[in-house]
Amino acid sequence: MGLLTTIRKEWFIIGIVLVILLAKLEPSIGVKGGPLKPEVTIAYVAVSLIFFNSGLSLKTEELTSALLHFRLHLFVQSFTLIFFPLAVWLLLKLLALTAIDQWLLRGLQTVSCMPPPVSSAVILTKAVGGNEAAAIFNSAFGSFLGIIVTPLLLLLFLGSSSSVPFSSIFSQLFMTVVVPLILGQVCRSFAREFLERRKPPFGTVSSAVLLMIIYTTFCDTFSNPNIELGPISLLLVVLIIFSIQVSFMLLTFVLSTRAGSGFSPADTVAMVFCSTHKSLTLGIPMLKIVFEGYEHLSLISVPLLIYHPSQILLGSILVPTIRSWMTTRQKSSLLLR
Helix, strand or coil, rough: CCHHHHHHHHHHHHHHHHHHHHHCCHHHHCCCCCCCHHHHHHHHHHHHHHHHHHHHHHCHHHHHHHHCCCHHHHHHHHHHHHHHHHHHHHHHHHHHHCCCCCCHHHHHHHHCCCCCCCCHHHHHHHHCCCCCHHHHHHHHHHHHHHHHHHHHHHHHHHHCCCCCCHHHHHHHHHHHHHHHHHHHHHHHHHHHHHHHHHCCCHHHHHHHHHHHHHHHHHHHHHCCCCCCCHHHHHHHHHHHHHHHHHHHHHHHHHHHHHHCCCCCHHHHHHHHHHCCCCCCHHHHHHHHHHHHCCCCCCHHHHHHHHHHHHHHHHHHHHHHHHHHHHHHHHHHHHHHH
16 A cells, blocks of 8 residues: 555656656667657657646636735745856856766756756645745746746757757747647636636646656657666765755745845745756756757756756755744744734
8 A cells, every 4th residue: 555655645756757668678669750750749648738838727817815925936036047057057067077967967957957847845834834936936936937048048058950950949949848838728718617616636747748758858769879877977966956955945945034125934944945957847848849850969957857856855854853943933933922
């Protein structure tokens, strides 16, 4: 029973491992021109489905209550989309001197350019009892903002593949990201009551489609004999990712709790999670579009695939500690009144 519960709970992480193994065993199925025809089914259908699903699930009507907390939103979005990429860029200047695989390092840069996730930061904020409305707003707003900002950041820091011109990237982004997202929101406005009553498994659908994208990405890798992934480089990247997460969570915590910051303990909780979490659901499809034709696309994707479960794992471990801190701070502030 315990095993089944674990599988149900962690099916997506298990799924990532399985699809990578499947891609290793039989890469010919998911390569370009293969039976799955990923150049159509993944590049257009799957990516569009993910963003339509996101549009359908984003509860924009709930965001009005959090809309006026400008300073919090400015902090989160600036930290996520300005400070984070710049800090990682500077870090990579040092790491470039090491023996770590350069494509994995580029992958770390792509992680830094990603917007906040639609769900994990909200779930963890809610679990702690933090400012859920602010977390929802920043996750949703960050997702919309990321559609424009993330590709620009990726192109700024990494450049695009030579086979895909700038205009083509943004036209594909518009057709497979913006249009489905807007359509999803329009459909939601008509079917809001039904969706809230039935609560369709939006997250599960997106995750399942995402597994297909990951599978085809790694099929391309394993079908290319020139690509090798060193275990030492991989281990170092895992350690770097955890270090980045812990450091940035701590930095966000310190900045949001300093004297005169004006943020409540509940605000701090939302800020810690929203500022440091990165979206896999939005990230992988964007990488697929921006770096179409890169033979090292899967290596670039690896840090993001690591970052996603590690941010959830780390966040989950810290939930009791952060909740205890928040409760203590809230009690203290009540006593001081």
